[in-house]
Amino acid sequence: MSKTRSLRVYLFGAFLSAVLLPYLVLGVVGFSAVKTIAGRQGEEKLDIIVHSLAGRAMAFLEENATALRAAGQSLDSGAVEAAKLPVFLGRLLENYPVFETIMVLDGKGLVEAISPEDPDFVGIDFSRQEFYRGTRERFEVAFSDTFLSLRTGHSVVSLTARAGSRSVVGILDLEKLSSFLVGVTLGKEGSASIVDSVGTVIADRDRELVLQRSIFRFPGLLEKAATGELVSGVYAAEGKPHRATALRMPFTGWTVALYQPLAEANALSTAMLTGFIGAMTLAIAVFVAILLLARRRILLPLERLSAEAARISAGDYSGQGGPEAAVSDMDFTEIEALKRAFAETRMAVGAREAAMLAAEDRLRESLTQKDVLLREIHHRVKNNLQIISSILSLQADALRGDPAEASFLECQGRVQAMAAVHERLYQSEDLSRVSVREYFETLLDAAFMQGAELAPGARRELAVDDSTLDLDRAVPCGLIVAEALSNSMKHAFPNGREGTISVRFARVGGRFELSVRDDGAGPGSGFTERRPSSLGLHLIDALSRQLRAEARVGAAEGGGFEVSLAFAATVGE
């Protein structure tokens, strides 16, 4: 049995395997690759920027620390007279304007000189200030934590260089740090910050954040960066996820951090994903269009052809609504050729069937005529046999009392039995076969009517199945039954004896079994089956041979007389 596949499934499968799946796989792989590359490049970019900013901040501190160290060395060498100290500090401040204040503390931590000059501070004890006791040393200079400038309100850090027993302290304004961040571009919303050791923003592109010493937005990032390693990850601020990178600067405790809203950081991959989804949508739309086109130009015509085939099977050759009705200039050539071939086939088959129907009509008419003729023949045969029967009856009447009368009457009965066959045949639908039951009933009726006087106590019993017999076997079979019935009526129930005459006929396997039996007086002692004494029994014997059967005639088991035979149900067996 051959397997069939739906064209729709085939088309869908073809698109899926040839277009959609490769596209999908390539798209996903491409998207992942671009996302990975973009992410890596983004991270590398952030790493570079972070390291660069940290480097610049360190350079900034180092540069100013170097200046202070040099100043300290000058003081220590005695190159600066005490009276000229304010001028010295003033010039230093001019050269390094990022210092908000520069002062010299004596060995006890008291302010010896300060620039810009402020008489309120001269002599002030700053020995408890962290910048005097500073523990973080780098570049031979001690650094403090950030603190609020009392002069500008800016975040500042102090740098302290030793000058013998004295110290040169510079209060470094961290406003400058923010200028390092101005050039850092991280999309529209991304930004960079430098955060001090307690999480206060000391540099940012947003000046307000610095002036207000705001808390850094991503405390978790600072916590992670405390290890000193470069860290990056996604952190939320005001409910918005950001990609953030941070690096803790050495010894200062400051952290350089870059952050950008995740949506903006992933803009490239998002755009690619959008493009990919758009392309997929387009591909699916094209596929749907192709499917619709295929449906209209291939599937629907094929469905119409299929429907037309069904109509042709049902005998409709009108062609209305057929495939050619949908023919258009846009049809595929092959489909159009198929439609035309189908239409031509329809017309050819239609014409052929019309011719066959006409021939059949003619044959049917001829058959009817023959049927009528045959029926008429059977009717006439039956009528003729009736006439013969009547003649024999009249002849018998003429011989009333004569021994020959009985012979005439027997002969009449035999002719009637033959006539009954023809009567049954012309009255039946099938002119070639006769119903055994109906035929035998007729024979019984006739036998009991004729023998009513001879055996008034006889009863009849008919047990016949639905078998039918052709004419060639119905006549001998009927004659055998008629002879047997006549015999029983005459001899079985003398003197008003009561009894039953049974006629049985049935198909048993491939043979018909017939028996006519009575429970009457039975054959006399001189009855010999091999030498039949009467014409009737001779006839039974002859007719049995005609049926290629051997009749058993004689005493019935249990008393009475029986004629029985069996013959092939099918002619030739």
Add this chain to the structure above:
Amino acid sequence: MSPRESPRPATSKRSPLLTLPFRFLAAAACCAAALLSPSCSRETKLAYSCELSGVHSDTGVAGRNAALLAVEMLRERGERISIEARDDGGDPARAAEVDTALAGQGRRLVIGHTRSFVTAGSMAAAGAETYLLLSPYSNGAAVVGRDDFLFCLLPPARAQAEALADRARELGYGRAAVAYDETNLAYSEGFAKDFAARFEAKGGRVAASVMFQRGNDGHMGDKVALVAASRPETVLIVGSVVDTAIFSQLLRSSGFAGQFFGSDAAMEPGLARNGGAAVQGMIFAHIFDPRKPRPAAKAFAARFSERFNQEPSLAAYLGAEAVFILAEVAAKDDSPAAVKSGLLAGGFEGLIGPLRFDASGDAVRHYELFELRGEAFEALP
């Protein structure tokens, strides 16, 4: 959050499995309450408006950081609360503008301001239809003693001044001088006058009373000279941390060897660093001893240190306390009128100590005396 409770929940020793059904029931009850009561799902909107930039911003910044942390802690406990911090620039007019703008955004409970004269500028605009002001720091004569929509966490400065004056007299000082900050007269002038009045009422004499201003064109040197010339046995300095430190040092360098008294505005760690030896032994009055914190304050301090890598200042404690108290009172209704009623009606445990407000909205708390020793303020008997 109620200050009666620890700001950080105490560690439970019960098994989480055992408490799970209770937590589930509590969550279900909260959800049901949220459905039944619109106020349960409402967010309490606070504002913090203080001096966040400039040379006087230390207090405001410390308070802001603490307030933000307090809100963070409340949110961690599931409370729907938010806060927005704004810089009032230390300017009374700008403070009123900022507070009005915040109220316009639905933030009608404002924590502010740092200095009394700024608070005075904003409190005129406060009201039932605008906003309620809770100041963690202002307690000058210009802002206390009025039935308005301003509440102060610190008791009036007058009580502080009088406590210091009483102490000065107890120590036997009969001749005093007073120096106070010209830039914040709303606080300092009343403080100085109250001290002087009490000191003289107790039999002492105030030989000099001077205003000082530092920065711009102002120098302290001549003011210090005036004070020194009055030959005081004790001097009260009412000013910021740095001003108090510098004034003290200048006065010491001019030969003054007597006792210093200071105001709570200077009671910050920076005083010891900036004041050197001159400020050692200075006496203050304050309501909170950070060396003996209550459990709630201790827990907050731990959280603050963990977050900011430093100990909270007094300003930080007060900033957080303001948040906790407002969150408690405004949980059901955050309208200024309702919160005012709530503040006046109840007594609060407070983060740093018990608190209730008098009819004027001023804190009723007890001042204790402290002395600066090293870098710590140690309570005096």
